[in-house]
Amino acid sequence: MxxxxxxxxxxxxxxxxxxxxxxxxxxxxxxxxxxxxxxxxxxxxxxxxxxxxxxxxxxxxxxxxxxGKKRDTVLLLGLSGAGKTALYYQLRDGSLHQGTVTSMEANEGRFVLNSEAKEKKGKKMKPVHVVDVPGHPRLKPKIDEFLPQASGIVYMVDALDFMPQLRQTAEYLYDVLTKAWVVKRKIPVLLACNKIDKVTAHSMDFIRKQLEKEIEKLRTTRKTTSDADVGTEISIGSETGPFQFTQCANKISIVETSVLQGNIRDIEVFIRECVPR
Ligand SMILES: Nc1nc2c(ncn2[C@@H]2O[C@H](COP(=O)(O)OP(=O)(O)OP(=O)(O)O)[C@@H](O)[C@H]2O)c(=O)[nH]1
Ligand SMILES: [Mg+2]
CATH class of the missing domain: 1.10.287 (Helix Hairpins)
Structure with a gap:
Protein backbone atom coordinates (compact mmCIF):
# COMPACT_ATOMS: atom_id res chain seq x y z
CA MET A 1 0.00 0.00 0.00
CA GLY A 68 -4.36 12.18 5.81
CA LYS A 69 -3.46 8.57 5.09
CA LYS A 70 -5.48 6.52 7.54
CA ARG A 71 -3.84 3.78 9.57
CA ASP A 72 -6.60 1.37 10.53
CA THR A 73 -4.56 -1.63 11.68
CA VAL A 74 -4.42 -3.10 15.17
CA LEU A 75 -1.80 -5.78 15.80
CA LEU A 76 -2.37 -8.67 18.21
CA LEU A 77 1.03 -9.67 19.59
CA GLY A 78 2.28 -11.87 22.41
CA LEU A 79 3.83 -15.24 23.15
CA SER A 80 2.43 -18.47 21.78
CA GLY A 81 -0.63 -19.64 23.72
CA ALA A 82 -1.57 -16.22 25.13
CA GLY A 83 -4.91 -16.25 23.31
CA LYS A 84 -4.41 -14.03 20.23
CA THR A 85 -6.20 -16.28 17.76
CA ALA A 86 -9.02 -16.85 20.23
CA LEU A 87 -9.31 -13.06 20.58
CA TYR A 88 -9.24 -12.54 16.80
CA TYR A 89 -12.33 -14.76 16.35
CA GLN A 90 -14.08 -13.22 19.35
CA LEU A 91 -13.59 -9.77 17.84
CA ARG A 92 -14.68 -10.85 14.38
CA ASP A 93 -17.52 -13.30 15.02
CA GLY A 94 -18.09 -13.30 18.77
CA SER A 95 -17.32 -17.01 18.56
CA LEU A 96 -14.88 -19.11 20.51
CA HIS A 97 -12.06 -20.53 18.47
CA GLN A 98 -11.51 -24.03 19.83
CA GLY A 99 -8.16 -25.76 19.69
CA THR A 100 -4.68 -25.43 21.03
CA VAL A 101 -2.89 -25.34 17.71
CA THR A 102 0.01 -22.91 17.47
CA SER A 103 -0.68 -20.60 14.54
CA MET A 104 1.90 -20.77 11.77
CA GLU A 105 0.44 -17.95 9.68
CA ALA A 106 -0.85 -14.52 10.51
CA ASN A 107 -4.63 -14.21 10.66
CA GLU A 108 -5.72 -10.99 9.15
CA GLY A 109 -9.02 -9.42 8.28
CA ARG A 110 -10.78 -6.10 7.92
CA PHE A 111 -14.13 -6.16 9.67
CA VAL A 112 -16.59 -4.29 11.85
CA LEU A 113 -16.24 -5.58 15.42
CA ASN A 114 -18.86 -8.21 16.10
CA SER A 115 -20.18 -6.47 19.22
CA GLU A 116 -20.68 -3.23 17.26
CA ALA A 117 -22.35 -4.95 14.33
CA LYS A 118 -24.91 -6.28 16.82
CA GLU A 119 -25.30 -3.02 18.75
CA LYS A 120 -25.58 -0.63 15.83
CA LYS A 121 -27.66 -2.57 13.33
CA GLY A 122 -28.11 -0.51 10.17
CA LYS A 123 -25.52 2.13 11.13
CA LYS A 124 -22.39 2.33 9.00
CA MET A 125 -19.31 1.50 11.09
CA LYS A 126 -15.68 1.79 10.10
CA PRO A 127 -14.03 -1.62 9.70
CA VAL A 128 -10.80 -2.35 11.57
CA HIS A 129 -7.87 -4.23 10.07
CA VAL A 130 -6.93 -6.77 12.74
CA VAL A 131 -3.72 -8.80 12.38
CA ASP A 132 -2.99 -11.74 14.68
CA VAL A 133 0.79 -12.30 14.48
CA PRO A 134 1.65 -15.79 15.82
CA GLY A 135 4.02 -15.97 18.77
CA HIS A 136 6.30 -18.46 17.03
CA PRO A 137 9.77 -16.86 16.91
CA ARG A 138 10.05 -17.54 13.17
CA LEU A 139 7.05 -15.33 12.49
CA LYS A 140 8.08 -12.35 14.59
CA PRO A 141 9.63 -10.51 11.59
CA LYS A 142 6.03 -10.24 10.33
CA ILE A 143 5.62 -7.44 12.87
CA ASP A 144 7.83 -5.11 10.83
CA GLU A 145 5.71 -5.82 7.76
CA PHE A 146 2.51 -4.66 9.47
CA LEU A 147 3.90 -2.05 11.85
CA PRO A 148 3.86 0.88 9.38
CA GLN A 149 0.06 0.52 9.11
CA ALA A 150 -0.50 0.06 12.84
CA SER A 151 -2.43 2.53 14.91
CA GLY A 152 -2.41 0.33 18.01
CA ILE A 153 -0.96 -2.85 19.51
CA VAL A 154 -2.71 -5.32 21.79
CA TYR A 155 -0.02 -7.31 23.61
CA MET A 156 -1.57 -10.47 25.02
CA VAL A 157 -0.12 -11.89 28.22
CA ASP A 158 -1.00 -15.32 29.58
CA ALA A 159 -1.91 -14.40 33.17
CA LEU A 160 -2.27 -18.06 34.08
CA ASP A 161 1.09 -19.37 32.96
CA PHE A 162 2.76 -16.04 33.60
CA MET A 163 5.70 -16.72 35.94
CA PRO A 164 7.40 -19.52 33.96
CA GLN A 165 7.20 -17.30 30.85
CA LEU A 166 8.07 -14.00 32.52
CA ARG A 167 11.50 -13.58 30.93
CA GLN A 168 10.24 -14.41 27.42
CA THR A 169 7.13 -12.25 27.81
CA ALA A 170 9.25 -9.29 28.91
CA GLU A 171 11.83 -9.80 26.15
CA TYR A 172 9.22 -9.83 23.41
CA LEU A 173 7.48 -6.81 24.92
CA TYR A 174 10.83 -5.00 25.21
CA ASP A 175 11.53 -5.72 21.52
CA VAL A 176 8.17 -4.20 20.61
CA LEU A 177 8.43 -1.16 22.87
CA THR A 178 11.94 -0.26 21.69
CA LYS A 179 11.10 -0.41 18.00
CA ALA A 180 11.91 2.97 16.52
CA TRP A 181 8.56 3.08 14.72
CA VAL A 182 6.60 2.40 17.92
CA VAL A 183 8.50 5.06 19.87
CA LYS A 184 8.53 7.76 17.20
CA ARG A 185 4.92 7.27 16.14
CA LYS A 186 3.88 6.89 19.79
CA ILE A 187 1.82 3.81 18.96
CA PRO A 188 -0.41 3.01 21.95
CA VAL A 189 0.03 -0.43 23.49
CA LEU A 190 -2.58 -2.31 25.52
CA LEU A 191 -1.30 -5.08 27.77
CA ALA A 192 -4.15 -7.59 27.99
CA CYS A 193 -3.68 -9.99 30.91
CA ASN A 194 -5.73 -12.88 29.58
CA LYS A 195 -7.29 -16.01 31.14
CA ILE A 196 -8.44 -14.32 34.34
CA ASP A 197 -11.36 -16.76 34.37
CA LYS A 198 -8.98 -19.12 36.18
CA VAL A 199 -8.60 -18.52 39.91
CA THR A 200 -4.84 -19.05 39.78
CA ALA A 201 -4.36 -16.33 37.16
CA HIS A 202 -2.19 -13.40 38.27
CA SER A 203 -3.65 -9.92 38.68
CA MET A 204 -2.74 -7.12 36.30
CA ASP A 205 -0.96 -5.17 39.07
CA PHE A 206 1.27 -8.13 39.80
CA ILE A 207 1.95 -8.63 36.07
CA ARG A 208 2.73 -4.95 35.52
CA LYS A 209 5.23 -4.85 38.39
CA GLN A 210 6.97 -8.06 37.30
CA LEU A 211 7.22 -6.88 33.69
CA GLU A 212 8.60 -3.50 34.76
CA LYS A 213 11.27 -5.23 36.89
CA GLU A 214 12.21 -7.58 34.07
CA ILE A 215 12.38 -4.78 31.50
CA GLU A 216 14.62 -2.84 33.88
CA LYS A 217 17.04 -5.81 33.83
CA LEU A 218 16.85 -5.97 30.04
CA ARG A 219 17.61 -2.27 29.73
CA THR A 220 20.99 -2.78 31.38
CA THR A 221 21.92 -6.10 29.75
CA ARG A 222 20.85 -5.09 26.24
CA LYS A 223 22.88 -1.88 26.39
CA THR A 224 26.13 -3.80 26.86
CA THR A 225 25.46 -6.85 24.74
CA SER A 226 23.64 -5.85 21.57
CA ASP A 227 25.47 -3.00 19.95
CA ALA A 228 24.62 -4.43 16.53
CA ASP A 229 20.91 -3.77 17.04
CA VAL A 230 21.29 -0.22 18.22
CA GLY A 231 20.16 1.22 14.87
CA THR A 232 16.65 -0.11 15.20
CA GLU A 233 16.36 -0.08 18.99
CA ILE A 234 15.50 3.09 20.82
CA SER A 235 16.12 3.20 24.56
CA ILE A 236 13.04 3.52 26.75
CA GLY A 237 12.44 4.64 30.31
CA SER A 238 14.25 7.16 32.45
CA GLU A 239 17.98 7.37 33.09
CA THR A 240 17.44 8.28 36.73
CA GLY A 241 15.13 5.59 38.12
CA PRO A 242 13.92 2.03 37.56
CA PHE A 243 11.76 1.40 34.53
CA GLN A 244 8.03 2.11 34.65
CA PHE A 245 5.60 1.93 31.76
CA THR A 246 4.49 5.49 32.45
CA GLN A 247 7.96 6.70 31.35
CA CYS A 248 7.36 5.56 27.76
CA ALA A 249 6.58 8.17 25.12
CA ASN A 250 3.61 6.12 23.91
CA LYS A 251 0.61 5.34 26.08
CA ILE A 252 0.76 1.90 27.68
CA SER A 253 -2.33 0.66 29.47
CA ILE A 254 -3.11 -2.62 31.15
CA VAL A 255 -6.36 -4.57 31.51
CA GLU A 256 -7.60 -8.01 32.57
CA THR A 257 -9.50 -10.11 30.04
CA SER A 258 -10.99 -13.52 29.51
CA VAL A 259 -11.38 -14.28 25.84
CA LEU A 260 -12.85 -17.63 26.81
CA GLN A 261 -15.74 -15.93 28.62
CA GLY A 262 -16.11 -13.13 26.06
CA ASN A 263 -14.77 -10.57 28.56
CA ILE A 264 -12.96 -8.40 25.99
CA ARG A 265 -14.82 -5.09 26.36
CA ASP A 266 -11.64 -3.16 27.34
CA ILE A 267 -9.86 -4.43 24.23
CA GLU A 268 -12.75 -3.35 22.01
CA VAL A 269 -12.75 0.11 23.59
CA PHE A 270 -8.97 0.37 23.02
CA ILE A 271 -9.34 -0.68 19.38
CA ARG A 272 -12.00 1.98 18.82
CA GLU A 273 -9.76 4.62 20.37
CA CYS A 274 -7.03 3.64 17.92
CA VAL A 275 -9.35 3.39 14.91
CA PRO A 276 -12.22 5.81 15.46
CA ARG A 277 -15.61 4.86 14.00
N1 LIG B 1 -8.82 -20.33 30.31
C1 LIG B 1 -8.66 -19.60 29.23
N2 LIG B 1 -8.10 -20.12 28.13
C2 LIG B 1 -7.98 -19.33 27.03
C3 LIG B 1 -8.40 -17.99 27.03
N3 LIG B 1 -8.11 -17.46 25.81
C4 LIG B 1 -7.54 -18.43 25.09
N4 LIG B 1 -7.45 -19.57 25.82
C5 LIG B 1 -6.89 -20.86 25.39
O1 LIG B 1 -5.48 -20.71 25.24
C6 LIG B 1 -5.03 -21.58 24.19
C7 LIG B 1 -4.17 -20.80 23.21
O2 LIG B 1 -4.97 -19.85 22.56
P1 LIG B 1 -4.61 -19.28 21.10
O3 LIG B 1 -5.58 -18.24 20.79
O4 LIG B 1 -4.51 -20.41 20.12
O5 LIG B 1 -3.15 -18.72 21.37
P2 LIG B 1 -2.26 -17.81 20.39
O6 LIG B 1 -1.84 -16.62 21.16
O7 LIG B 1 -2.95 -17.59 19.12
O8 LIG B 1 -0.97 -18.73 20.18
P3 LIG B 1 -0.02 -18.79 18.88
O9 LIG B 1 -0.87 -18.94 17.68
O10 LIG B 1 0.83 -20.01 19.10
O11 LIG B 1 0.81 -17.56 18.87
C8 LIG B 1 -6.28 -22.19 23.56
O12 LIG B 1 -6.48 -23.48 24.08
C9 LIG B 1 -7.39 -21.27 24.02
O13 LIG B 1 -8.64 -21.93 24.10
C10 LIG B 1 -9.02 -17.48 28.22
O14 LIG B 1 -9.44 -16.33 28.31
N5 LIG B 1 -9.11 -18.32 29.27
MG1 LIG C 1 -2.63 -18.25 17.21
Missing amino acids: DRDLGGSIASGLSSVMDQLSQHLSQQWSELQQHLNVKDEQTAVLVTLGVLVFTLLLVYLVIRGALK
Whole structure:
Protein backbone atom coordinates (compact mmCIF):
# COMPACT_ATOMS: atom_id res chain seq x y z
CA MET A 1 0.00 0.00 0.00
CA ASP A 2 2.89 2.37 0.93
CA ARG A 3 4.83 1.39 -2.18
CA ASP A 4 1.72 2.08 -4.35
CA LEU A 5 1.29 5.44 -2.72
CA GLY A 6 5.00 6.26 -3.16
CA GLY A 7 4.83 5.27 -6.86
CA SER A 8 1.73 7.31 -7.55
CA ILE A 9 3.20 10.33 -5.72
CA ALA A 10 6.45 10.03 -7.75
CA SER A 11 4.63 9.79 -11.10
CA GLY A 12 2.23 12.56 -10.07
CA LEU A 13 5.18 14.74 -9.06
CA SER A 14 7.01 14.18 -12.35
CA SER A 15 3.92 15.10 -14.40
CA VAL A 16 3.42 18.20 -12.19
CA MET A 17 7.07 19.17 -12.84
CA ASP A 18 6.64 18.68 -16.63
CA GLN A 19 3.56 20.86 -16.66
CA LEU A 20 5.33 23.37 -14.46
CA SER A 21 8.34 23.75 -16.78
CA GLN A 22 6.02 24.17 -19.81
CA HIS A 23 3.97 26.66 -17.87
CA LEU A 24 7.08 28.62 -16.82
CA SER A 25 8.58 28.92 -20.31
CA GLN A 26 5.19 30.07 -21.57
CA GLN A 27 5.02 32.61 -18.78
CA TRP A 28 8.54 33.76 -19.55
CA SER A 29 7.66 34.72 -23.11
CA GLU A 30 4.30 36.14 -22.07
CA LEU A 31 6.00 38.30 -19.48
CA GLN A 32 8.34 39.72 -22.08
CA GLN A 33 5.59 40.30 -24.62
CA HIS A 34 2.70 41.57 -22.52
CA LEU A 35 4.52 43.49 -19.83
CA ASN A 36 7.23 44.46 -22.22
CA VAL A 37 9.81 43.85 -19.55
CA LYS A 38 13.17 44.95 -20.74
CA ASP A 39 14.93 44.42 -17.51
CA GLU A 40 15.89 40.75 -17.57
CA GLN A 41 16.72 40.71 -13.88
CA THR A 42 13.17 41.65 -12.90
CA ALA A 43 11.74 38.98 -15.17
CA VAL A 44 14.05 36.33 -13.67
CA LEU A 45 13.02 37.36 -10.16
CA VAL A 46 9.32 37.18 -11.02
CA THR A 47 9.78 33.75 -12.61
CA LEU A 48 11.72 32.51 -9.59
CA GLY A 49 8.97 33.78 -7.32
CA VAL A 50 6.37 31.84 -9.31
CA LEU A 51 8.60 28.73 -9.17
CA VAL A 52 9.09 28.90 -5.39
CA PHE A 53 5.38 29.50 -4.82
CA THR A 54 4.41 26.52 -7.01
CA LEU A 55 6.95 24.21 -5.35
CA LEU A 56 5.63 25.22 -1.94
CA LEU A 57 2.11 24.42 -3.10
CA VAL A 58 3.18 20.97 -4.39
CA TYR A 59 4.98 20.26 -1.07
CA LEU A 60 1.93 21.22 0.97
CA VAL A 61 -0.37 19.03 -1.16
CA ILE A 62 1.96 15.99 -0.79
CA ARG A 63 2.36 16.53 2.95
CA GLY A 64 -1.39 16.81 3.37
CA ALA A 65 -1.94 13.58 1.38
CA LEU A 66 0.57 11.66 3.51
CA LYS A 67 -0.82 13.01 6.76
CA GLY A 68 -4.36 12.18 5.81
CA LYS A 69 -3.46 8.57 5.09
CA LYS A 70 -5.48 6.52 7.54
CA ARG A 71 -3.84 3.78 9.57
CA ASP A 72 -6.60 1.37 10.53
CA THR A 73 -4.56 -1.63 11.68
CA VAL A 74 -4.42 -3.10 15.17
CA LEU A 75 -1.80 -5.78 15.80
CA LEU A 76 -2.37 -8.67 18.21
CA LEU A 77 1.03 -9.67 19.59
CA GLY A 78 2.28 -11.87 22.41
CA LEU A 79 3.83 -15.24 23.15
CA SER A 80 2.43 -18.47 21.78
CA GLY A 81 -0.63 -19.64 23.72
CA ALA A 82 -1.57 -16.22 25.13
CA GLY A 83 -4.91 -16.25 23.31
CA LYS A 84 -4.41 -14.03 20.23
CA THR A 85 -6.20 -16.28 17.76
CA ALA A 86 -9.02 -16.85 20.23
CA LEU A 87 -9.31 -13.06 20.58
CA TYR A 88 -9.24 -12.54 16.80
CA TYR A 89 -12.33 -14.76 16.35
CA GLN A 90 -14.08 -13.22 19.35
CA LEU A 91 -13.59 -9.77 17.84
CA ARG A 92 -14.68 -10.85 14.38
CA ASP A 93 -17.52 -13.30 15.02
CA GLY A 94 -18.09 -13.30 18.77
CA SER A 95 -17.32 -17.01 18.56
CA LEU A 96 -14.88 -19.11 20.51
CA HIS A 97 -12.06 -20.53 18.47
CA GLN A 98 -11.51 -24.03 19.83
CA GLY A 99 -8.16 -25.76 19.69
CA THR A 100 -4.68 -25.43 21.03
CA VAL A 101 -2.89 -25.34 17.71
CA THR A 102 0.01 -22.91 17.47
CA SER A 103 -0.68 -20.60 14.54
CA MET A 104 1.90 -20.77 11.77
CA GLU A 105 0.44 -17.95 9.68
CA ALA A 106 -0.85 -14.52 10.51
CA ASN A 107 -4.63 -14.21 10.66
CA GLU A 108 -5.72 -10.99 9.15
CA GLY A 109 -9.02 -9.42 8.28
CA ARG A 110 -10.78 -6.10 7.92
CA PHE A 111 -14.13 -6.16 9.67
CA VAL A 112 -16.59 -4.29 11.85
CA LEU A 113 -16.24 -5.58 15.42
CA ASN A 114 -18.86 -8.21 16.10
CA SER A 115 -20.18 -6.47 19.22
CA GLU A 116 -20.68 -3.23 17.26
CA ALA A 117 -22.35 -4.95 14.33
CA LYS A 118 -24.91 -6.28 16.82
CA GLU A 119 -25.30 -3.02 18.75
CA LYS A 120 -25.58 -0.63 15.83
CA LYS A 121 -27.66 -2.57 13.33
CA GLY A 122 -28.11 -0.51 10.17
CA LYS A 123 -25.52 2.13 11.13
CA LYS A 124 -22.39 2.33 9.00
CA MET A 125 -19.31 1.50 11.09
CA LYS A 126 -15.68 1.79 10.10
CA PRO A 127 -14.03 -1.62 9.70
CA VAL A 128 -10.80 -2.35 11.57
CA HIS A 129 -7.87 -4.23 10.07
CA VAL A 130 -6.93 -6.77 12.74
CA VAL A 131 -3.72 -8.80 12.38
CA ASP A 132 -2.99 -11.74 14.68
CA VAL A 133 0.79 -12.30 14.48
CA PRO A 134 1.65 -15.79 15.82
CA GLY A 135 4.02 -15.97 18.77
CA HIS A 136 6.30 -18.46 17.03
CA PRO A 137 9.77 -16.86 16.91
CA ARG A 138 10.05 -17.54 13.17
CA LEU A 139 7.05 -15.33 12.49
CA LYS A 140 8.08 -12.35 14.59
CA PRO A 141 9.63 -10.51 11.59
CA LYS A 142 6.03 -10.24 10.33
CA ILE A 143 5.62 -7.44 12.87
CA ASP A 144 7.83 -5.11 10.83
CA GLU A 145 5.71 -5.82 7.76
CA PHE A 146 2.51 -4.66 9.47
CA LEU A 147 3.90 -2.05 11.85
CA PRO A 148 3.86 0.88 9.38
CA GLN A 149 0.06 0.52 9.11
CA ALA A 150 -0.50 0.06 12.84
CA SER A 151 -2.43 2.53 14.91
CA GLY A 152 -2.41 0.33 18.01
CA ILE A 153 -0.96 -2.85 19.51
CA VAL A 154 -2.71 -5.32 21.79
CA TYR A 155 -0.02 -7.31 23.61
CA MET A 156 -1.57 -10.47 25.02
CA VAL A 157 -0.12 -11.89 28.22
CA ASP A 158 -1.00 -15.32 29.58
CA ALA A 159 -1.91 -14.40 33.17
CA LEU A 160 -2.27 -18.06 34.08
CA ASP A 161 1.09 -19.37 32.96
CA PHE A 162 2.76 -16.04 33.60
CA MET A 163 5.70 -16.72 35.94
CA PRO A 164 7.40 -19.52 33.96
CA GLN A 165 7.20 -17.30 30.85
CA LEU A 166 8.07 -14.00 32.52
CA ARG A 167 11.50 -13.58 30.93
CA GLN A 168 10.24 -14.41 27.42
CA THR A 169 7.13 -12.25 27.81
CA ALA A 170 9.25 -9.29 28.91
CA GLU A 171 11.83 -9.80 26.15
CA TYR A 172 9.22 -9.83 23.41
CA LEU A 173 7.48 -6.81 24.92
CA TYR A 174 10.83 -5.00 25.21
CA ASP A 175 11.53 -5.72 21.52
CA VAL A 176 8.17 -4.20 20.61
CA LEU A 177 8.43 -1.16 22.87
CA THR A 178 11.94 -0.26 21.69
CA LYS A 179 11.10 -0.41 18.00
CA ALA A 180 11.91 2.97 16.52
CA TRP A 181 8.56 3.08 14.72
CA VAL A 182 6.60 2.40 17.92
CA VAL A 183 8.50 5.06 19.87
CA LYS A 184 8.53 7.76 17.20
CA ARG A 185 4.92 7.27 16.14
CA LYS A 186 3.88 6.89 19.79
CA ILE A 187 1.82 3.81 18.96
CA PRO A 188 -0.41 3.01 21.95
CA VAL A 189 0.03 -0.43 23.49
CA LEU A 190 -2.58 -2.31 25.52
CA LEU A 191 -1.30 -5.08 27.77
CA ALA A 192 -4.15 -7.59 27.99
CA CYS A 193 -3.68 -9.99 30.91
CA ASN A 194 -5.73 -12.88 29.58
CA LYS A 195 -7.29 -16.01 31.14
CA ILE A 196 -8.44 -14.32 34.34
CA ASP A 197 -11.36 -16.76 34.37
CA LYS A 198 -8.98 -19.12 36.18
CA VAL A 199 -8.60 -18.52 39.91
CA THR A 200 -4.84 -19.05 39.78
CA ALA A 201 -4.36 -16.33 37.16
CA HIS A 202 -2.19 -13.40 38.27
CA SER A 203 -3.65 -9.92 38.68
CA MET A 204 -2.74 -7.12 36.30
CA ASP A 205 -0.96 -5.17 39.07
CA PHE A 206 1.27 -8.13 39.80
CA ILE A 207 1.95 -8.63 36.07
CA ARG A 208 2.73 -4.95 35.52
CA LYS A 209 5.23 -4.85 38.39
CA GLN A 210 6.97 -8.06 37.30
CA LEU A 211 7.22 -6.88 33.69
CA GLU A 212 8.60 -3.50 34.76
CA LYS A 213 11.27 -5.23 36.89
CA GLU A 214 12.21 -7.58 34.07
CA ILE A 215 12.38 -4.78 31.50
CA GLU A 216 14.62 -2.84 33.88
CA LYS A 217 17.04 -5.81 33.83
CA LEU A 218 16.85 -5.97 30.04
CA ARG A 219 17.61 -2.27 29.73
CA THR A 220 20.99 -2.78 31.38
CA THR A 221 21.92 -6.10 29.75
CA ARG A 222 20.85 -5.09 26.24
CA LYS A 223 22.88 -1.88 26.39
CA THR A 224 26.13 -3.80 26.86
CA THR A 225 25.46 -6.85 24.74
CA SER A 226 23.64 -5.85 21.57
CA ASP A 227 25.47 -3.00 19.95
CA ALA A 228 24.62 -4.43 16.53
CA ASP A 229 20.91 -3.77 17.04
CA VAL A 230 21.29 -0.22 18.22
CA GLY A 231 20.16 1.22 14.87
CA THR A 232 16.65 -0.11 15.20
CA GLU A 233 16.36 -0.08 18.99
CA ILE A 234 15.50 3.09 20.82
CA SER A 235 16.12 3.20 24.56
CA ILE A 236 13.04 3.52 26.75
CA GLY A 237 12.44 4.64 30.31
CA SER A 238 14.25 7.16 32.45
CA GLU A 239 17.98 7.37 33.09
CA THR A 240 17.44 8.28 36.73
CA GLY A 241 15.13 5.59 38.12
CA PRO A 242 13.92 2.03 37.56
CA PHE A 243 11.76 1.40 34.53
CA GLN A 244 8.03 2.11 34.65
CA PHE A 245 5.60 1.93 31.76
CA THR A 246 4.49 5.49 32.45
CA GLN A 247 7.96 6.70 31.35
CA CYS A 248 7.36 5.56 27.76
CA ALA A 249 6.58 8.17 25.12
CA ASN A 250 3.61 6.12 23.91
CA LYS A 251 0.61 5.34 26.08
CA ILE A 252 0.76 1.90 27.68
CA SER A 253 -2.33 0.66 29.47
CA ILE A 254 -3.11 -2.62 31.15
CA VAL A 255 -6.36 -4.57 31.51
CA GLU A 256 -7.60 -8.01 32.57
CA THR A 257 -9.50 -10.11 30.04
CA SER A 258 -10.99 -13.52 29.51
CA VAL A 259 -11.38 -14.28 25.84
CA LEU A 260 -12.85 -17.63 26.81
CA GLN A 261 -15.74 -15.93 28.62
CA GLY A 262 -16.11 -13.13 26.06
CA ASN A 263 -14.77 -10.57 28.56
CA ILE A 264 -12.96 -8.40 25.99
CA ARG A 265 -14.82 -5.09 26.36
CA ASP A 266 -11.64 -3.16 27.34
CA ILE A 267 -9.86 -4.43 24.23
CA GLU A 268 -12.75 -3.35 22.01
CA VAL A 269 -12.75 0.11 23.59
CA PHE A 270 -8.97 0.37 23.02
CA ILE A 271 -9.34 -0.68 19.38
CA ARG A 272 -12.00 1.98 18.82
CA GLU A 273 -9.76 4.62 20.37
CA CYS A 274 -7.03 3.64 17.92
CA VAL A 275 -9.35 3.39 14.91
CA PRO A 276 -12.22 5.81 15.46
CA ARG A 277 -15.61 4.86 14.00
N1 LIG B 1 -8.82 -20.33 30.31
C1 LIG B 1 -8.66 -19.60 29.23
N2 LIG B 1 -8.10 -20.12 28.13
C2 LIG B 1 -7.98 -19.33 27.03
C3 LIG B 1 -8.40 -17.99 27.03
N3 LIG B 1 -8.11 -17.46 25.81
C4 LIG B 1 -7.54 -18.43 25.09
N4 LIG B 1 -7.45 -19.57 25.82
C5 LIG B 1 -6.89 -20.86 25.39
O1 LIG B 1 -5.48 -20.71 25.24
C6 LIG B 1 -5.03 -21.58 24.19
C7 LIG B 1 -4.17 -20.80 23.21
O2 LIG B 1 -4.97 -19.85 22.56
P1 LIG B 1 -4.61 -19.28 21.10
O3 LIG B 1 -5.58 -18.24 20.79
O4 LIG B 1 -4.51 -20.41 20.12
O5 LIG B 1 -3.15 -18.72 21.37
P2 LIG B 1 -2.26 -17.81 20.39
O6 LIG B 1 -1.84 -16.62 21.16
O7 LIG B 1 -2.95 -17.59 19.12
O8 LIG B 1 -0.97 -18.73 20.18
P3 LIG B 1 -0.02 -18.79 18.88
O9 LIG B 1 -0.87 -18.94 17.68
O10 LIG B 1 0.83 -20.01 19.10
O11 LIG B 1 0.81 -17.56 18.87
C8 LIG B 1 -6.28 -22.19 23.56
O12 LIG B 1 -6.48 -23.48 24.08
C9 LIG B 1 -7.39 -21.27 24.02
O13 LIG B 1 -8.64 -21.93 24.10
C10 LIG B 1 -9.02 -17.48 28.22
O14 LIG B 1 -9.44 -16.33 28.31
N5 LIG B 1 -9.11 -18.32 29.27
MG1 LIG C 1 -2.63 -18.25 17.21
